[in-house]
Structure formats: structure tokens, C-alpha cells
Amino acid sequence: MRYSLAAQRGLQIFVGKGACSTCHTGPAFTNGEFHAIGVSFFAAPGRVDAGRYEGIKRLQANPFNLLGRFNDDPQRSTATSTRHVASEQRNYGEFRTPSLRNVSTTDPYMHDGQKKTLRDVLRHYSELNPDRLHVDGESLLKPLRLTGAELNDLQIFLEMLTNHADNWWHTPEHIAPKCP
Ligand code: HEC
Numbered sequence: 130m131r132y133s134l135a136a137q138r139g140l141q142i143f144v145g146k147g148a149c150s151t152c153h154t155g156p157a158f159t160n161g162e163f164h165a166i167g168v169s170f171f172a173a174p175g176r177v178d179a180g181r182y183e184g185i186k187r188l189q190a191n192p193f194n195l196l197g198r199f200n201d202d203p204q205r206s207t208a209t210s211t212r213h214v215a216s217e218q219r220n221y222g223e224f225r226t227p228s229l230r231n232v233s234t235t236d237p238y239m240h241d242g243q244k245k246t247l248r249d250v251l252r253h254y255s256e257l258n259p260d261r262l263h264v265d266g267e268s269l270l271k272p273l274r275l276t277g278a279e280l281n282d283l284q285i286f287l288e289m290l291t292n293h294a295d296n297w298w299h300t301p302e303h304i305a306p307k308c309p
Contacts, residue, residue: 132289139286142279147254151269158229158290165222166270167261168239168253178241181223185216219263233288247287251280 132140143149154160163181172178188211193199195208205212224240238244244253257272275283 133285135282135285136289137286138279139282139284139289142275142283143286147273147275147283148269149254152226153229159226161226163220163223163225164269165219165224165263166253167257167259168222168224169243169261170222172241179221180240181225182216182218182220185214185220188214189216222263229287229290231291233291247284248280251275251283255280 143153152160152162152164165180170177170180188194191197195211196205200208202208232238233247236242236246238247238250244250254270255273255275257270259271262270
């Protein structure tokens, strides 16, 4: 597949001034980590989704966690992170970095679908309100103030991360080989 010049410029923003690849990195475009990126965590009027803050509590209370009696390893040697993880104030509003593979087909976006389009997501990163970020948290993020042309390029790059049905590994023959 050929990368258009616009997609190449978008990639440059992704790894350069956008610093997207700090978190969206590796083959699946995620570091597998949790971050607060200033997305509203109001799930509904009066109801919040505290993200990792609640998630850690739920993990600790779960009888199937690695410290629980269902772990076949009596030494619990695999349970080190479960033993040490603690729900702290800074985990409030942290969500796991999602993969960006096929991202053009996975709308709506963010943990609760509050961003309808890719452009809405990119505007979020461009216009980010630093006051909504944790004080002690993500100094990784700052409002990018992208121009319209830069937003276009970045979006075209993200759209390139799609498995189009006409890619060779998706040809109908490959999915359903003909029986003799
Ligand atoms: C500090 C880490 C971090 C950085 C830097 C970052 N992201 Fe994200 N990104 C996240 C997290 C965490 C989420 C999920 C937030 C949520 O679910 O509320 C996310 C969500 C997204 C989504 C929505 C995906 C989906 O399926 O919902 C897109 C698209 C995206 N980021 C693109 C970018 C782009 C483009 C950049 C650079 C301009 C960028 N990200 C920079 C951590 C980061």
C-alpha cells in the first residue's frame, strides 16, 4: 500500500510534534498503560466513570485475581503486580490507551463513545484544556494547536491504519479458500 504525501506528513506529526507515539506505540499502537488525557469522565448526569481508580478496587475484590484461591501457583509468583497495585487519587480518570488499528472503523471514540468522529478526537488533542489534566499526571500532553491542514494530515494517517478488504491478506480467496 502506498502512503500519500498527506499520510506521510500525518505520520510526522504522529511521531513528532503530536507525540502520539509516546502512548500509541508498538505494533498495536498502544503501550498498554493507563493515562488521564483530559476526557470527561461524567458517564451520565451525576454519575462518573472513575476509570482505573475504580478498576483497581474491582480487581482487588475479584476472587479470580492472581492472589485468589483459584491461582494454581501456590507461591503466587505471578501475583506481584496484583499484590502491589493500589488505587490512588492519580488513577482517577485514567483509561487504558486503546489500539489504533482499524481506528477509522471503530467509532464512536473514547471509553464511553463521547467523541463521535476521528476529527472530534483530534480536536480534543489540539484544544486540550490543561486544567482538566492531573496536576501530578500527564505532563506528556499539551494543547497541540494544530492547523486545519495538520488536522487533515493526521486524520489521513490514522485512516491508513485500516485493513481494507482489498488488502492481499483479506482477499476472499484467502478468507475462504476454495475446496477442490
Ligand atoms: C498520554 C498518552 C496519550 C497520548 C500522548 C495520546 N493518546 Fe490517544 N489515547 C490515550 C488514551 C488513554 C485514550 C483513551 C481515552 C478514553 O478512553 O477515555 C486515547 C484515545 C485515542 C483515540 C480514540 C481511540 C478509540 O478507539 O476510542 C484516538 C483516535 C487517539 N487516542 C489518537 C491519538 C493521537 C492522534 C494522538 C496525538 C495527537 C494521541 N492519541 C496522543 C492516550 C494517549
